[in-house]
Each structure stands twice: as C-alpha cells, then as structure tokens.
Amino acid sequence: MVTAGVDEVGRGALFGPVVAAAVILRPQDETWLRQQGVTDSKTITPKKRQSLVPIILSVVVDAQVGWVSARTIDQINILQASLQAMRNAIRRLSPQPTQCLVDGNQPIPRLGIKQQTVIKGDQMLVEIAAASILAKVWRDTLIIRLARRYPGYDLASNKGYGSPKHLAGLQILGPTRYHRRSFKSCQ
Template sequence: MTLTAGVDEVGRGALFGPVVAAAVIIQPDKERWLQDQGVADSKALTPRKREKLVPIIHASVIDAQVAWVSVFEIDRINILQASLRAMAKAIARLSPCPDKCLVDGNQLIPGLGIAQETVVKGDQHVLAIAAASIIAKVWRDQLIIRLSHRYPGYDLASNKGYGSPKHLAGLRTLGPTRYHRRSFKSCQPLSLIK
C-alpha cells in the first residue's frame, strides 16, 4: 500500500506568532467517513466545527503531526522558507514515513527526500490536505489565544495574530512584542507611525 500524506500550513500572513504546519496520513477506509463528517478546507469552517473535527480526524489517521517555525526564524529566513520548513518538519515527524506527499500550494518543499506533488488550493481538493489544514489551524489558534492573555491590547484572541484594525492600533500604541514578526512591514517602527 502506498502511503500518501497531505500537508498544509497556517499563519503565513499573520503579523504575530509562529507559522504552523500539519501533516496527515489518512486511513484509506476512513476517507468517505471523514468527508461525511464535514472535513473540508479549514477556512470554510467555523472555529467550533474545526475544533469538533480534530478528534474525529485523529481517530481516522495512520498518523498526524504538527510542527512550527518561530518568529525569530521567520524573520531570519523569510516567511516562504519558514512555511516550507514547518511543512518539512511536520512530514519528518510522521510515522511511518509516507511514500508521497501532497503539498498545499505551488511550492515544492526543498530537500524533502520523498516524492511530492503540489496542489494549488489543495485544502479544497484533497481530503488529507484539508484535514491537515484543520489540525494546524486549531493548534495555532489555541496557541495564539493562550498568548493573548500575556499580551493584551492587540485583540489577539479575535484576530489570531492577523493584521486587524485593533491589532494594528495595538501595534501603534504599544509597539511590537517578542512574538511580532519584525521583518513584516506592519511591525516595523516607521509603519506604526500614523
């Protein structure tokens, strides 16, 4: 049996927090059931539905793994390379190692060492990528909500680190935290002066 993993990342466009990826190998006999449960692109689901699906996905996979790349690393190597690195790390944690990986987007993962294929809008077309997008999104959202208690004033629990008006207002008033991506223009001092 050929083992195929799906991998996706979340948080690429955020101003705050790590970029997070998940990799999933679905049990072949569970695919139809997961579709019937509503597994789809995480962006098309409510937060409550995503959270409800996570244990259902975990019960239907051979393995699912999460990995992230820190803000420091994002600023050092750029967000595209950080996203690819997070996906590579998630895939490397899978056991057993998949024979092939379906990667959301149009960028191959450098140095992966296994067969891979990119799928544009993969979270809409490939069930394993959709499942990975849900796991990564819920994991990252929970992290940002925890961090929001430590860093009030940016409305992080609502915006999940993305550049909402309240988040940008917080940046202008309070300045960036250690979890803000300093390489992103919105987090740089000159762009904070309005």
C-alpha cells in the same frame, strides 16, 4: 504506498509562528471524513473546526505538527519558513510517507520524499483538508493562550492577523517578541 497530506496556516499573520500539519490517512477513511465535514479550514467555523479535531485524530494513521517561530521567519522569510514548518511536520510522521500531497504550488525543498503540489489542495483532497484543520486549531489555541500574556493586541479575536485593533496595539505598545518584525506593519 504511504501518502501524507500537508498544509500550513498563519502565513499572513503578523504575530506568532507559521504552523503546518501533516496527516496520513487510510484510503477507506477519506469518504467518511468528508461526510463529517472535513474540508478547507478557512471555510468552516472555529467551533466546527474544533469539533472535527477528535474525529480526524480518531482515524489517522498519524498526524504531526511542525512550526517555525516569528524570529526564524524574520531570518529566512515567510515562504521558506512555511516550507520548513511543513518539512518539520512530515519528518515527525511515523511511518514516514513515501509520497506527500502539498497544498499550494511550492514543493518542499530537501524533503527527500516524492511530492505533488496541489493548488487549492485543502478544498480538493481530504488529507490536505484534515491537515489544514489540525494546523489551524493548533495555531489558534496557541495564539489564544499568548493573548492572555499580551493584552492590547486583540489576539484572541484576530489570531495574530492584522486587524484594526491589532494594528492599533502595535502603534501604542510596539511589537512583542512574537511579532514578525520583518513584516512592514510590525516595524
């Protein structure tokens, strides 16, 4: 049985894509990754997350990222976009998993693979925690790059979330093409 862990990040952001990562680990590497500090990406510092990426990538069978743009989020809603990002990441995996452990309580529609939802899975299962770290670092790196192109929103600091400086930037400059216009703060 090939099991993948999958998690998404950026669901509550006002700017940028929602991003998911899917990870396949060998069971013998799970304890070692936990000992290295792999846990829920929200509970560790950006520097620690960054340092864990090469450690995770050194032992995965495969890891892939999937994302859905702000424009598509506006068309299909953030929940459906999050599930699509997870499906995109899983479908890129090789080998294809026979089972997926999905963070949260929503199964991924049209996946065609056995799945188990796990509430707080990023805190409990190292496969999901590793996916959460990879997705968070990938998305944060993208947002920092986009921050250079879109000054005035403090994106490098807030990573696209609705901080006071970001909201002030929206008031003064209006939304960019990467803002989620279906979100009330961006209208």
